[in-house]
Amino acid sequence: MSQDTLFDKVWDLHKVSSLPGGSDQIFIGLHLIHEVTSPQAFGALKDKKLKVKFPDRTVATVDHIVPTDNQSRPFKDNLAEQMIEKLEKNCLEHKIRFFNIGSGNQGIVHVVAPELGLTQPGMTIACGDSHTSTHGAFGSIAFGIGTSQVRDVLATQTLAMNKLKVRQIWCDNKLSKGVYAKDLVLHIINKLGVKAGVGFAYEFAGPAIHELSMEERMTICNMSIEGGARCGYINPDEKTFSYIKNKLYAPKNEHWDRALRWWESLKSDENSIYDDIIKLDASKVEPTVTWGITPGQSISINQQIPLLDELSPNDKLVAEEAYEYMSFKPGQLIKDTPIDVCFIGSCTNGRISDLRVAAKVLKGKKVSKNVKAFAVPGSEKVATEAKQEGLDQIFKDSGFQWREPGCSMCLAMNSDKLIGNQVSASSSNRNFKGRQGSPSGRTLLMSPAMVAAAAINGKVSDVREFIN
Amino acid sequence: MKSDFTPPIGKISNINGQCISLIGNDIDTDRIIPARFLKCVNFDSLGESVFEDDRKTLKGKHPFDLDENKNASILVVNSNFGCGSSREHAPQALMRWGIKAIIGESFADIFYSNCIAIGIPCFTLPKKSIEEIQNYCNNQSLLLEIDLKNSLAKSKDLNFNLEIKESSRKMFLSGEWDATSTLLDNKNLIENKFNQLPYIKFNTNFL
Numbered sequence: 001m002s003q004d005t006l007f008d009k010v011w012d013l014h015k016v017s018s019l020p021g022g023s024d025q026i027f028i029g030l031h032l033i034h035e036v037t038s039p040q041a042f043g044a045l046k047d048k049k050l051k052v053k054f055p056d057r058t059v060a061t062v063d064h065i066v067p068t069d070n071q072s073r074p075f076k077d078n079l080a081e082q083m084i085e086k087l088e089k090n091c092l093e094h095k096i097r098f099f100n101i102g103s104g105n106q107g108i109v110h111v112v113a114p115e116l117g118l119t120q121p122g123m124t125i126a127c128g129d130s131h132t133s134t135h136g137a138f139g140s141i142a143f144g145i146g147t148s149q150v151r152d153v154l155a156t157q158t159l160a161m162n163k164l165k166v167r168q169i170w171c172d173n174k175l176s177k178g179v180y181a182k183d184l185v186l187h188i189i190n191k192l193g194v195k196a197g198v199g200f201a202y203e204f205a206g207p208a209i210h211e212l213s214m215e216e217r218m219t220i221c222n223m224s225i226e227g228g229a230r231c232g233y234i235n236p237d238e239k240t241f242s243y244i245k246n247k248l249y250a251p252k253n254e255h256w257d258r259a260l261r262w263w264e265s266l267k268s269d270e271n272s273i274y275d276d277i278i279k280l281d282a283s284k285v286e287p288t289v290t291w292g293i294t295p296g297q298s299i300s301i302n303q304q305i306p307l308l309d310e311l312s313p314n315d316k317l318v319a320e321e322a323y324e325y326m327s328f329k330p331g332q333l334i335k336d337t338p339i340d341v342c343f344i345g346s347c348t349n350g351r352i353s354d355l356r357v358a359a360k361v362l363k364g365k366k367v368s369k370n371v372k373a374f375a376v377p378g379s380e381k382v383a384t385e386a387k388q389e390g391l392d393q394i395f396k397d398s399g400f401q402w403r404e405p406g407c408s409m410c411l412a413m414n415s416d417k418l419i420g421n422q423v424s425a426s427s428s429n430r431n432f433k434g435r436q437g438s439p440s441g442r443t444l445l446m447s448p449a450m451v452a453a454a455a456i457n458g459k460v461s462d463v464r465e466f467i468n
Numbered sequence: 469m470k471s472d473f474t475p476p477i478g479k480i481s482n483i484n485g486q487c488i489s490l491i492g493n494d495i496d497t498d499r500i501i502p503a504r505f506l507k508c509v510n511f512d513s514l515g516e517s518v519f520e521d522d523r524k525t526l527k528g529k530h531p532f533d534l535d536e537n538k539n540a541s542i543l544v545v546n547s548n549f550g551c552g553s554s555r556e557h558a559p560q561a562l563m564r565w566g567i568k569a570i571i572g573e574s575f576a577d578i579f580y581s582n583c584i585a586i587g588i589p590c591f592t593l594p595k596k597s598i599e600e601i602q603n604y605c606n607n608q609s610l611l612l613e614i615d616l617k618n619s620l621a622k623s624k625d626l627n628f629n630l631e632i633k634e635s636s637r638k639m640f641l642s643g644e645w646d647a648t649s650t651l652l653d654n655k656n657l658i659e660n661k662f663n664q665l666p667y668i669k670f671n672t673n674f675l
Contacts, residue, residue, distance in 0.1 A: 016657050017654050019635075022634055023639075043509070079508070152647055156652050198577055314493065430498070437503075
C-alpha cells in the first residue's frame with residue numbers, strides 16, 4: 001500500500017469517515033458540472049427532497065452539446081437547447097455559479113477551471129466527466145464520476161470511494177524536438193495498456209515531466225483515464241504556482257502567501273512508498289499516432305501497424321477488430337495514410353499553447369484540398385487570446401475553419417461529425433468505434449502539430465519535417 | 469427493452485436469471501450507448517438504444533437482438549468492460565434493457581462505480597471461467613442463481629466462486645449501495661471537514 005505520496009496526503013486530508021462497508025467518505029473540494037451528466041442528478045435531488053449542500057463549491061459551464069458554428073439562442077438543435085435550458089434553470093434554482101456562453105469564461109470544463117484559477121494543488125476535484133483527471137496536473141486529486149455520484153456530491157459534498165493504489169510513472173531525460181506531451185502520453189498508454197491503470201492513481205514524475213509546461217502537464221493527466229487510471233497527477237512546483245497566480249479565482253495578497261506556503265509543502269515525500277513504479281526514457285519517444293480503436297493501439301510515425309504475431313494474446317482480439325474496422329492491413333505503414341478531416345481542439349489539446357504550436361506549422365501553408373479542417377478553441381478565453389495573437393487568422397489563411405469553443409468533434413454531440421467511414425486526424429483523446437459521430441468513422445489520434453502537418457499534406461505526416 | 473422496468477431498491481442479495489454473453493475486450497461506454505443518445509434530461513428511453521451502432525452493424529445478430537436472449541438479465545463480458553467515458557447512461561441503458569448483474573474478467577473503474585451506485589452488482593471471474601460460461605451460452609441457455617451473501621453462482625451444470633469487492637458486497641447486502649443517505653448521516657463530520665480544509669480559508673474570493 002502506498003505511503004506518503006501526494007495522493008495519500010490529499011486523500012487523508014479529505015477523508016470524512018470510514019463507511020460501514022469499508023470504503024471511505026471523501027470530501028470534494030471542487031465540483032464541476034456540465035449539461036450532459038447533471039440534469040438527472042438534479043432530478044434525483046428533487047425526488048429525494050434534498051438541497052445542494054455547498055452551492056459555492058460547485059461551478060458549472062456548458063460544453064458538450066454547444067454548436068461551434070452558430071451559438072445564437074435558441075440552438076438549432078432542439079434537444080441541445082433543452083439541455084442548456086435545464087442547466088440554466090438548475091443553476092439558478094440552486095444558486096450555482098454558471099459560466100454561460102458569452103460570459104467570457106465559458107468553455108470545456110477542464111480548460112475553464114484551470115484558467116480561472118479554480119483548480120489548485122491539494123484539492124479533491126470531481127466532475128461527471130472522465131477527463132476530470134486533467135486537473136491532477138496541478139497536484140490536485142481529480143477524477144471522473146457518474147450521475148448518481150454527481151447527485152451525492154451535490155447533496156453531501158462527499159463521495160463513497162475505495163482508496164486507489166498509486167503507480168509512479170517516472171519519465172527520464174526530455175522530449176525531443178517535434179515530440180509533444182500528447183506523444184508521451186500515447187506512448188505511456190501503449191506501453192502499459194489501456195487497463196493497467198484500473199484501481200490506480202498515476203503519479204507522473206521525473207525530469208521529462210518537470211520540464212513540461214502546465215498545459216502540457218494537463219494533456220498528460222487528461223489521458224490517464226485512457227490508460228485505465230481514473231486519476232493522474234503531478235507534484236506541484238514553481239510552474240504550477242506561477243500559472244495560478246493572478247488568475248480570476250486565485251488567492252490574492254496575504255491569502256496568496258498563505259496558499260503558497262501550503263502548496264509548497266504538498267508533494268510526495270522522497271522516501272514515499274508506491275504500489276508500483278514504472279520508468280521510461282522520454283527522449284526515445286517519437287511522434288505517435290493511433291492506428292486502432294483504443295488509445296493504446298498506437299505506433300511511432302515511422303513504424304508499421306503491428307502484425308498479429310507481435311502482439312500479446314490479450315491484445316490480439318481487439319487488434320483483429322481494429323484491422324477490420326479501420327481497414328488497415330497488419331504491417332502497413334501509418335505514414336501517408338490519407339486523411340479526410342482534421343480536428344484541433346478538445347480538453348486534451350484545445351489550449352492556447354496547442355493552437356500556437358499548430359499555427360506555427362500552418363503559417364504560410366495551405367490545407368490540402370481533400371481535407372476538411374477545423375480548429376475549436378477550448379474556451380472563450382483561449383479564443384480571445386488566440387485572436388489577440390492573430391492565430392485565428394493563420395488558421396483561416398491556411399484553409400482551417402475557425403470555430404466557437406466547445407467539445408465539438410471529440411465526441412460529436414453537436415453537429416460536428418465524421419460522415420460515413422471518413423478518416424480523421426484528431427488532437428482529441430478517444431479513437432473508439434463511432435466516437436466522432438459516424439458509426440463507421442475512423443479516428444487517428446495525434447498531437448495538434450501532427451494534425452496540422454496531416455492537414456497540409458492530406459495524409460499522416462511527420463511534423464518534424466515541417467519545423468526545421 | 470422490458471416494458472415493466474422498475475429500478476432496484478434496498479437490499480440486493482440474490483439475482484437469478486439467464487446469462488447473455490457478449491464477447492470482446494475493451495468494450496467502451498461509447499459503444500454501450502453512443503453519444504448522440506446522451507442528449508436527454510432523463511434516462512428513461514435509453515434501454516432501446518443500448519449498443520445501437522454495434523447492433524446495426526450486425527444486422528440482428530448482436531446478442532442483444534437474439535430472440536433467445538430477450539429475457540436475459542446477467543451479462544457476461546470479457547476484460548476492461550465499460551472503459552472510456554464516465555457516462556452513467558451506459559449502465560442505465562443496460563439496466564433498462566433488462567440487465568441486473570454483470571460478470572466479467574475485469575471492469576473499468578468509473579463504469580464499476582456507476583454500476584454499484586445504481587444497483588447493478590459486477591463480479592469478476594478468471595478468463596478461463598468466463599470463456600467456459602461464454603462457450604456454454606453459445607450452445608444452450610444458462611440460468612444462473614447468484615448468491616451475494618456467499619459470492620456464489622450456481623446452475624445445473626456450472627458453479628463458480630464469484631469475486632466482488634468486499635465493500636460493494638456489503639453495500640448490496642445492507643442496501644447502502646444507494647449512498648446518499650449513508651453519506652448524509654455524517655453531516656456534522658462533513659461540516660467539520662469543510663472548516664478544517666486549508667484552502668477554504670485562503671480562497672475567500674471563491675465564495
